Amino acid sequence: MEKLMQYIWQHRLFDHTKLVTTDGRKLRIIDNGQLNTDSGPDFFNAKISIDGCVWAGNVEMHRRASDWRRHNHHLDPAYDSVVLHVVEVADTPVYRMNGEEIPTLVLSCSPSFRSDYETLVSHSSSQSCAPHIAELGPIVLSDWISSLAIERLQSKSQRLHDWLELYKGNWEEVCYIVVSRSMGFGINSDAFERLARSLPLRFMQKHADSLSQVEAFLFGQAGLLAEGECPGDDYYARLVNEYAFLKNKFGLTPINRDSWKFFRLRPANFPHRRLAMLAQYIHRGFNLFSRICEAGNEEELRRIFKVELSGYWTTHYLFGHVSPESPVVLGESAIDIVLINAVAPLLYAYGMSVGNEDMTDRALSLLESLRPEKNSIVRRFSDIGIRVTNAMESQAVIQLNNEYCQTHKCLYCRIGHKLLSRSAMKLG
Structure with missing residues (x-):
C-alpha cells in the first residue's frame, strides 16, 4: 500500500489541521517535496515545521515503521537526510545512523477511500472505473485524451530517435x-x-x-x-x-x-x-x-x-x-494505418529532432484528420462512454489501455485520480 500512501501525500489528500507526530509535536507541511521514482527516499526536498522549527530534507514512507530496518535503511547513509517518516502503522521508532530519532507521522485513509482504490486497481477488471465515467465532466476527459495522444506520439518518437542514433x-x-x-x-x-x-x-x-x-x-x-x-x-x-x-x-x-x-x-x-x-x-x-x-x-x-x-x-x-x-x-483503411503508425510518428520525431514546430503540428493535424482505428480497444472505450472520433483519439485510448489500464496504474491516470480525490480522507 506504499504507492497509495505516496499518492495521498503527493496530492495532499489529508486533513492538514490536525497533524501531530507520534510523540505529540505539532506538524505543519510547508512543501510535500518531489516524488522520487528511483532508489532512495520517496520524496526529495520536502519542507516541514515541527513545533515551529523548520526542517528541510527528504520524506520516506512505509506500511509499517518496522519496515525501515527490514529494508536496511538504518545502514544506508542516503536515508540520514530523512526529516519525516510517514507510516500507516507506527510499531517502532526509527533512527538515523548517528542514533537520532526521526520524527514519525501516522497517515491513514478512510475505509471508503481504500475500498475505492482497491476496486480501481482490481486485477479482475482492467476498467473498473467504467461505471463512473459518466460522472466526469467532458473537459476532464478531453484534456486527458489530448495529453495521452501526445504521450503516445512522444513515446513513439523516442523509439525513432533511438533508431536514429543506431x-x-x-x-x-x-x-x-x-x-x-x-x-x-x-x-x-x-x-x-x-x-x-x-x-x-x-x-x-x-x-x-x-x-x-x-x-x-x-x-x-x-x-x-x-x-x-x-x-x-x-x-x-x-x-x-x-x-x-x-x-x-x-x-x-x-x-x-x-x-x-x-x-x-x-x-x-x-x-x-x-x-x-x-x-x-x-x-x-x-x-x-x-x-x-x-x-x-x-x-x-x-x-x-x-x-x-x-x-x-x-x-x-x-x-x-x-x-x-x-x-x-x-486499401484506404490500410493506408490509414500506415499514416497513423509510420508517417505521423516520423513527422513528429523529425520535428522534435530539428526543433521544427510545423512538422510536429503536421503530425498532430494528420492524426486529427484521419478516421479512428477499428479494434477491440477502441470499441471497448467507446462502449464505456469515451467518444473516439478520429485517429488522434483512438491513439489516445490505446495509450490509456496499454500504459494505465492494463498495468493498473490508476493512481497515475487522470480518470482514476479524479475519482479517488473525491473520496473522504482523514488522519488516524
Whole structure:
C-alpha cells in the first residue's frame, strides 16, 4: 500500500489541521517535496515545521515503521537526510545512523477511500472505473485524451530517435524500419521490424534497379524461401537462386520463418503481398522520408503509398498457390494505418529532432484528420462512454489501455485520480 500512501501525500489528500507526530509535536507541511521514482527516499526536498522549527530534507514512507530496518535503511547513509517518516502503522521508532530519532507521522485513509482504490486497481477488471465515467465532466476527459495522444506520439518518437542514433542519423533507414513495421498491421508488425533490422536498406539500394533482386532480398531474409519447395514455380525458383547469391555476398542470416503469423488472417492480409509492396517502394529508390516531409497534404501522403502489384502477386497470396486474379493495392483503411503508425510518428520525431514546430503540428493535424482505428480497444472505450472520433483519439485510448489500464496504474491516470480525490480522507 506504499504507492497509495505516496499518492495521498503527493496530492495532499489529508486533513492538514490536525497533524501531530507520534510523540505529540505539532506538524505543519510547508512543501510535500518531489516524488522520487528511483532508489532512495520517496520524496526529495520536502519542507516541514515541527513545533515551529523548520526542517528541510527528504520524506520516506512505509506500511509499517518496522519496515525501515527490514529494508536496511538504518545502514544506508542516503536515508540520514530523512526529516519525516510517514507510516500507516507506527510499531517502532526509527533512527538515523548517528542514533537520532526521526520524527514519525501516522497517515491513514478512510475505509471508503481504500475500498475505492482497491476496486480501481482490481486485477479482475482492467476498467473498473467504467461505471463512473459518466460522472466526469467532458473537459476532464478531453484534456486527458489530448495529453495521452501526445504521450503516445512522444513515446513513439523516442523509439525513432533511438533508431536514429543506431543508424548514425540516417532518417531514410529509420523510415524504412518504421514503414516496414507498419506493413505488419499489428499481428505481423514485430516480424516486419525484425526483418527490416536484419536487412539494411543500403544493401538493397545497391540492387534497387532490379525488382526481382529486391524481392529476393526480402522474401529470403524473411525465411520464406527454401530450396526444393514449390516445384514448378519458376518465379519462386528464381527468387531462391537470387537470394542464395545475395545471402553469400552480404553475409546475411534470415529470420526464423515461424516469426510470421497466419492464423485468422484473411489471405489478402498474408505477409507475402505486403513484402512485395515493400519491395516496390525500395525498387523506386526508397526516398520515402524526403517525400513524406515534402508532401503538402494528406492526399499527397496517400499517393506515396498507393502501389499496385502486377504479375505473380495478382494471382497468388502465397508461393505455389494460384488464386483468382485480382488487382493488388493497399486499401484506404490500410493506408490509414500506415499514416497513423509510420508517417505521423516520423513527422513528429523529425520535428522534435530539428526543433521544427510545423512538422510536429503536421503530425498532430494528420492524426486529427484521419478516421479512428477499428479494434477491440477502441470499441471497448467507446462502449464505456469515451467518444473516439478520429485517429488522434483512438491513439489516445490505446495509450490509456496499454500504459494505465492494463498495468493498473490508476493512481497515475487522470480518470482514476479524479475519482479517488473525491473520496473522504482523514488522519488516524
